[in-house]
Amino acid sequence: MTRAEVIIIGAGLMGAATALNLARAGKKVLLLEKEVSGIHASSVNAGGVRRLNRAFAEVPISAAAGEMWPQLLKIVGDDCGFHPVGQVRIAPGEKELAQLASRVEKGQALGFAHEELIDEGEVRRLVPAYGGTCHGGIVTRTDGHADPARTVRAFRRAAVQAGVRTEARCQVMSITRTGERFGVATLDGRTFHSEVIVNCAGGWGKRVAALIGDRLPIEPVALTMMVTARIRPFLIPVVGIHGHKLSFKQTGNGTVVIGGGHLASLNMASEKSVVLISAIKKSASTVCDHFPIMHKSVIVRTWAGIEGMVPDGLPIVSESLNLQGLFHVCGFSAHGYQLSPMIGCLAADLVQGKKPELSLDAFSLRRFG
Numbered sequence: 001m002t003r004a005e006v007i008i009i010g011a012g013l014m015g016a017a018t019a020l021n022l023a024r025a026g027k028k029v030l031l032l033e034k035e036v037s038g039i040h041a042s043s044v045n046a047g048g049v050r051r052l053n054r055a056f057a058e059v060p061i062s063a064a065a066g067e068m069w070p071q072l073l074k075i076v077g078d079d080c081g082f083h084p085v086g087q088v089r090i091a092p093g094e095k096e097l098a099q100l101a102s103r104v105e106k107g108q109a110l111g112f113a114h115e116e117l118i119d120e121g122e123v124r125r126l127v128p129a130y131g132g133t134c135h136g137g138i139v140t141r142t143d144g145h146a147d148p149a150r151t152v153r154a155f156r157r158a159a160v161q162a163g164v165r166t167e168a169r170c171q172v173m174s175i176t177r178t179g180e181r182f183g184v185a186t187l188d189g190r191t192f193h194s195e196v197i198v199n200c201a202g203g204w205g206k207r208v209a210a211l212i213g214d215r216l217p218i219e220p221v222a223l224t225m226m227v228t229a230r231i232r233p234f235l236i237p238v239v240g241i242h243g244h245k246l247s248f249k250q251t252g253n254g255t256v257v258i259g260g261g262h263l264a265s266l267n268m269a270s271e272k273s274v275v276l277i278s279a280i281k282k283s284a285s286t287v288c289d290h291f292p293i294m295h296k297s298v299i300v301r302t303w304a305g306i307e308g309m310v311p312d313g314l315p316i317v318s319e320s321l322n323l324q325g326l327f328h329v330c331g332f333s334a335h336g337y338q339l340s341p342m343i344g345c346l347a348a349d350l351v352q353g354k355k356p357e358l359s360l361d362a363f364s365l366r367r368f369g
Helices: 013-024 056-076 094-109 120-126 148-161 202-210 277-290 292-296 340-351
Strands: 006-009 029-032 087-091 116-118 136-140 165-167 172-178 181-186 191-194 196-199 219-228 238-241 247-250 256-259 265-267 272-274 299-309 316-319 326-330
Touching (some): 006 191, 013 148, 029 148, 029 191, 116 120, 148 340, 181 196, 196 202, 202 299, 202 326, 219 265, 326 340
Parallel strands (some): 029 165, 196 326
Antiparallel strands (some): 116 136, 219 256, 238 247, 247 256
């Protein structure tokens, strides 16, 4: 198929979710991927299904997505390994607790009730292995975690079943516009045509946008993750510590997955990242300071996924300001995973010229002038 109504560039989670919703709305969709589906940030993130501690502008979408995660078996035929074990953010000092208390108060004033301020006793009940100082924290009890790679596969599989055509190892080299149609030329010499293009290229979103003259304030970074060998169960919720770079969870098989946004060295020319020992040491030190049980644990693997970061930390979900029919759905700044089921619905509405059920104004390119 060289012609479609909509071409989506990037077959990660956002691309697959958008494609699925467009196909179910009756659109002929072509999903192009320069490598294979979801091998970067979509599959290798921490898997946090988190409303906790989000930017308030994202919370309405996050809340709607939160209602969808328990229904994924019906939506995409797979529960994606979702475990609603809760997410806790610990305040190690009085200053941090005051900041979290202020946040909860502001959220409640805006009508958001998902975050609960808790005292030290409740933190230690929920996270008995925590060994650091504690003055309380916040919790969202129905947050949790899921399997990122499984989620990408499930959305992609559902999209194909709905009629989406996919092309892997199909790198886009140029985009042209003739009349009301776009032409998308790829590295292997093929050209595809459509009325609409959606840029879901993640860390490559800026590069794809530039092909058609749009300038997106997205910078790719590589974020470090590591996983330990299996140890006895000691942790149920996902844990973060306010003021520290830490995302900490134990999976069902006993391994511990550790993230938090420590940067790896990234070469976008070769599209390769190298995990830095200094980042690993810093992350490991934070873990051991707060979880003494981890002193004897063994790191068995490290990696770094390439993600697109936006200066204000909010994603771009917007039609181009320069070219009608071109849309950008990228720049999720390392926290798009939980949003993805709902973003797929909203982006599909936007692409079809419908008014999305939730406002996307905060994510428009207009905010950058």
